[in-house]
Each structure stands twice: as C-alpha cells, then as structure tokens.
Amino acid sequence: MTNSLDAYLILSGLLFAIGTFGFLARRNAISMLMSIELMLNGVNLAIVAFGSFIDRLRPNASVIALLVIAVAAAEATVGLAIVIAIFRNRRTPLVDEYDSMRQ
Amino acid sequence: MTIPEVIPIVNVRWDDILFLILATVMIGSALLVVILRDIIRCGLAMMVCFGALAGIYVIAGAPLVAATQVLVYIGAISVLVLFAIMLTQTKAAPARLVFQTQAVPAALAAVVLAIIIALAVGSTDWGAAGTRVRTATDALAKVLFQQYVLPFEIVSVLLLAAVIGGVFLAKRDEGEPL
C-alpha cells in the first residue's frame, strides 16, 4: 500500500473532503480557519506524494510543498488577525452572526 | 541490526502498518477537528493531525517537508490558532449549536467530493514508478536556491507583510477591551 500512489492521493482527497465539510458546516470562524488548514494540508500531501512517485517532479514537489506551508502560515496569520478584529467589533466568533450584507 | 522488511508472523510489511496507523490517526483527528464542540479540543486534535501527517511525509520520502511541517504547522500555526481561540472566547460558547443549518448539505457535498476525487484518482494512469523514492536533501536544496530562489524571496516578503498586517489588524486600540 505504501507503494501505491493512489493510496496517498485518496488519503489526501479524504483529508480535503473533511476540511471542506468543516469549512461549510462549522459556525465558529476559527473552526473555519482550521478547516482551511486541513484542506491545505490535504493538497500538500498530494503534492508530496507526486514528488515521491514521479521522477520528473522529485525535488520540485518538495520545494512546492515547502512554499505552500509558508504561504499557509502567512494566510493563517492574517486570517486569525481578521477574526480577532471582527470579534472586537461583534463580540462573537460565529460567522452566521456576521450578516449585515443580508438582503 | 536492520529491521526486517516484513513482520514475521502476520507477513505484513512494516511501512504498510505504519502507514495505516498514521493514516487512521490523521483521518480520525481530522474528523475530530470538524466535529468536536469545544474549539480548544478541536485545536488540539488539529495538532495531532499535523503530527500524523508529518509521519506520513516521512514514509513518503520527504523528510525535510516533514520537519518543516512539524516546525511550522505544529509549532507556529497551531499555537497561533490556540491563541486566537483564547482571545475570542465568549461565555456562552459551549451552549450553542456546533453546526450550521446547512450542515447536512455540506456533509453530502463533502462525501460526494471524496467519491469524485477517489474516482478521478482511480481512473487515471499517473505513469508513476512502482515504489516511492526518497527526496535527496541536497537535490532539494539545489532546486530551491537555484530555480526557485525568486519564489523563495517573494515568500519571505510575503511572510513579512503577513506579520505586519496581522499585527496591525489585531492591534488593540486605546481603551478597547482585549
């Protein structure tokens, strides 16, 4: 199993799907961000798996994975900062209570 | 003494078992992240998930990425998340609903998504080699600092910007409560 690319990819897909569910279903903004991190990690796993099994991509895949991690970090920083800022205004971390754009 | 490739009695390979265990842990903790009511526990589950994922990176032959995963994700991002959780706590938090009204369609979407990905993956011939090959660190270093040096630098600027931005956004004004 460890020698089949499909296993890693399905695993990555599963992780991504779980992340999607969390993003669409949770009320807390921070939960949503955590779900996003899960999604990013799922993608990262796929990239690394490709790098492992396909010769052409070997060192590049890892580089890409590293960069993804870096960007994810940056995004998490800013996202969380925004959530904190909004929390200061609304006193609630629940996204369905941020509905001033509602018709 | 080298570890034998196959576990004696059950005739299963080590790495397979390891992979299975780590995969289970990862998926399990991922599920906990999205299901648990208490967000702090979610955060902790996330850390476990990242750890398991790092292990899978090792098995897949990308030790540097695994190390970076541990350092950055578990060491920095997860901590950041936990801090944010603590900063946005409200008293009434546990009593409320965990899920949105659209949780069911969301679950459905997630399941369908997983199935589609599985189908797509399964029906594609990746032209991959039969076994996994470890990434050599010096090869990686060469590529990183020759071909990808520009993205590397840009990412560092990006991180700088993110840090400054984050600090500014989350700054407390005079007299505002935490």
Place this chain on the structure above:
Amino acid sequence: MESLVVLIPALPLAGFILTGLFGRRLDKEAHWLAVGVVVVSWLISMVVVVAALSGRLGDAGLSIKLWEWIPAGKAFHVDVGFTVDNLTAVLLIVVTTIGMLVHVYSIGYMAHDPGYWRFFAYLNLFMFSMLVLVLASSFLVVFVAWELVGLSSYLLIGFWYGRRSAALAAKKAFIVNRVGDVGFALGIMAIFVNTGTFEIRESIEKLTAAGAVLTVPLPVIALLVFAGAMGKSAQFPLHVWLPDAMEGPTPVSALIHAATMVNAGVYLVARTNLLFAHAPDAMVVVAAIGIFTAILAASIALTQTDIKRVLAYSTLSQLGYMFAALGVGAWAAAIFHLMSHGFFKGLLFLDSGSVIHAVDGEQDMRLMGGLSRKIPITYGTMLIGSVAISGIPPLAGFFSKDEILASAFKNGFLWVWLVGFIVAGLTAFYMFRLMGLTFWGPSRVDRQVEPHIHESPPVMTGPLIVLAIPSVFLGLLIGFPPESGLIHQWLEPVFTDGLEVLHRPEAAFNVFGIDGALVLSSVLIAAVGIAVAWRLFGVELPRLSREPDPERVRALTARAPFLYRASLNKWWFDDLYDLLFIRVGGRVAAFLWWFDRVIVDGTVNQIGIETQRAGRLLRQVQTGRVQNYALGIALGLLVMAGSYLVITAR
C-alpha cells in the same frame, strides 16, 4: 387677370383674419369690413367670369400656379394653383352672388346677436374656403378646401354654441361629412398611385388615356370620389346631417346648405366627368343614389312642421335631382339646375328667415298663417320662389328640372325619369303646403306675438328682391332654347369629351315629339301637386281663394298611418344610425377599452409584478453568510467535476 383671380379668395381670407382679430372692437360695425370684401370679391369675380365665358381665357381656361407646396422630389410634388375655366366661372357666379347677398342680409338678421362680428368672420372664412374649392387645380388643394368648408360649416351650424342641439348638430354634420371624406381621400390616393400627380386635369387625362394600366379600377376610383360628394352634398345614406344643420342661423342655411357648400359635391363630380364617363357602372350608382335621395327627402318633406326643415329636405331632394342628372350624363343640366336651385333655394331660405324674424323666432308652421298681408315683400318673393321650385314655366326651375327629366328619359333611364316625375309632383305639393300653412288661411300665430308682426328691414328685403329676379328670368336667359341655351354653350368645352365617350348624339329639341310630351307631363304633375296642396291647405290669390281644410288633412293621414309616421320620423334613419353606430359601436368601444385595460395593460403590469416576485424569490439567495456562498461554490464544483468524469468515462 391672374392677380385678379388670386384676389377673389384672398379678399375674404383677409376679411376673416381682420374681422377675427379686430371684430370685438368693431362690434356693431364689423359688417363693413366683412361685407365690403365680399362685395369687392364679387365685382372681381364678375370681371373674371365675363372674361371666361366670353371665351377670352380659351377652352381650357386660365391656369395659375401659385406656389410649390410640397417639393418632395420627383415622386411626390404638389403645387398650389388655380384653374379658371367655364365650369369654375359658373360656380363663381353662384358662390359670389349668393354669398354677397347673404352677407348683406345678415347685417339685418344678426343685428341683435352678441356674436355679430364672429358671424361675419366665419362667413368670410367660408367664402374663402368655398372659393378655393372651386378654383383649385389640384385634388389635394380641393381636399384642403373641402375640409375647410366643412370646418366653416361646423363653426356656423354651432354658432349659437350655448344651445346643446346646435352643438350636437354641428358635430353630426362634421362627423358625417368625415365619413364621406374618407372615401374621397382614398379616391385621391388611388388617383395619385395610378398617375403620380394630384393635378385634376393631368390626372384625369392619364387615368382615362387609352390603354392605361391601373391598379385600382376606374369605377372604384369614381365611386370613391363620389363618396366624398355624398358626404358633402348629403346624399343617402349620408343625408342625415343636413336637416339637423338647420340649427344654425338662417343666413347660414341659405348660403351653405342651399347654395354653395352642398353644391361642392355636384361640382366635384362635374369636374371629374370624364372619369365617370369611362365608368358607366359608377354613373348608374350615382344616378340611383341621387334619385333615391330625391324621393326619400321629398317624402319626408310632406309632413314636416318646421319651416326650415321643409326647405332642408327640399334641398336634399333637389340635390338628388342634380346627382341623378350627373348619373345619366346630363352634366350641363345638372350644373344648370345647380345654378337655378342656388338662386331660388337661397331666396326661399332667406325668405323663411324673414318670416321667422317677423314672428319673433317661431319656426313651427302650425303657429303661423295669414301672414300674406302682414309681410308682403317676404310673401311675394317666397311665392316666386315656390313657383320656381315647383317647375312652373317660365320660371327658372322649370327649365333646369325639365332638362334633367328629359335627358333621363331620352337616354334610357326610364326609372330615373319616373321617380323624378313623381318627385316633381311631391315638390310642388309640399312647397304650396308650406305657403298655405305660413301665409294663407286664418292666423294661428301666438296672441302675444301677433301685434308685433312686421316686415323685415330693407337690408334684408333687398337681397330677397335681388334673388327673386334670377329665380324668374334665369331660365329664360340661359336655359332657352333647351339643350342649346347659353348655359350649354358655356359648359360645352368642359363636358364635350365626356359626352363623346358616352356616345350621346346631338339631338335637336323637338317640341312636337317626345320632348314636348315630356314638358307637358312635368308641367301637369306640378299643377296636380299644387292643386292638391290648395285643396288641403288653402290659397289666397287674386281671383282664387280657398279655405284650408284641416279635417281633410287629418282624414288623409289617418288612412295611411304607417306612411305618415315613417315620413314624420324621417324613415327612422337617425334612429338606425344611432343604434348601429352609437349603441353597438359604443359596446364595441367599451369592449376594446376593457381589452386595453385588462389584457394589454394587464399583461404589461403583470410582467412587472412577475419580475418583482422573481426578484423577491431570488433575493433569498443573498443570505449574507459566506458559508452559504461557499456551499454554492462547492456544489457547482462538484457538478462540473462529476459531469466531466461522466462524460470522459463514456
């Protein structure tokens, strides 16, 4: 000469404008301007007429182009111009002479009316319009003048606009006229389509040229033009407006509805005689409608009690004669009758106005009687007019009417002759019935009015006397000898082409043959009519006197109740039209209004409502929650990915 011709209509136009602008200030002196211009116009007309009829303007007459009205390239080009040929000249005599006399008469008749200056302004406008109509050389200009004449008629019928009946009558006249005008307009369009020109002479030449290819057949064009004539000259079935038009002041009735405007239709058909000559079927239609109108109107005149109504129906009947003449090809006879009728009918109307003036506004003949001694000039002239219209020789009516009947008989239209013959008798009868009720017998005038009965002032009796002269002598002057008198010589160049087409031989008048017999018969029937009228309604002439016999009258009417009621109710045509057009038309209009409101507007409104509803529905998508939107994205993505997989898997 050309500038003289232009002055003829231009002067009344100036009169209209100036009287309209300054009339209020001129007030009682307004007539000087209005009557003055008409008198001058008459003088100039006489000069032009003499020039035309003496042949100095040539056979085709004088053509004047005034200006280019619509220069829309080669395909559509309209000039405004005048043509003065002999037909125009004859019409000019009638229009200007009677117009002038009516203007003078109105000074007296309308003396006490607050709208004195307005009346003269409208009269001048009418004169202008009518003169342009007879002078015009292009169908389009004729049409414009046609409408203007209709407008003047409307203004004058409804002159006393405060009276509801007058306002309604004016509307009725205009609307019924309009119906005819639709036909006329279509006819003009058909003429233009087929010839590319609106000029009368040119287009008729082109239409009747041998081998002309027409998209609209000639009879149709002719009938369309006749439709216009029907409206303006009140022929059946568009005759209903003329009796109601008596709501207007009597000078208006005299001028417009006896002598000029109603003759416009006759003039039009005479002008386009070549067109009709090439369409014999159309001519039969014209004759039929004409003679039918004649007997219809005469039958109604028998029982009317309003003096002006009798004269109105009489006018309808005589117009019918004229159209019957046109229909059988006796064009010169028709114009001759137009002329003589203009004079004696004008005279009769002005006389009736004088009578009404004398009895302080009463128009019902049942409340008159015995006026012969009290208003002698009016009585005398009216007697002359009645004799003229009854066709007693040697007065004018005899010559013109007899020519029409003779032409009908000799050209094979026996039915026209027969009906015309009967109508002649009826005409004599109802005219002398009128005389009997009004002037003879015991006085039935209202006790309070009786002492005040007085003859009209000279400004009114003057025109009466002047009009009596041609009523007596016109026939002898221009209609004798029959078929070759002056009038025929004058009109020969106008009608000769048409007569050629009809293959009418030039037969001499044979006193001792068929012609003599016809003359005798028409005189006899007129005499019979008069005798019956005297028997029933009395007479008071020197050496002949008889008391009226109301018992006998009642007995007679009792023996034919349906006919009497039909005659009294104008054969219920007004009621029929009311039912058809007002009631049924009203229902149709109401339905269409419902349709427009509910269906057309409703559809448009519904589109708006549905749009709003759709908007309301769609608005619910905008929840303001990012996760809802994200779910949407996820679902969309899944659909796309799924379908891609499915498609590539096949």
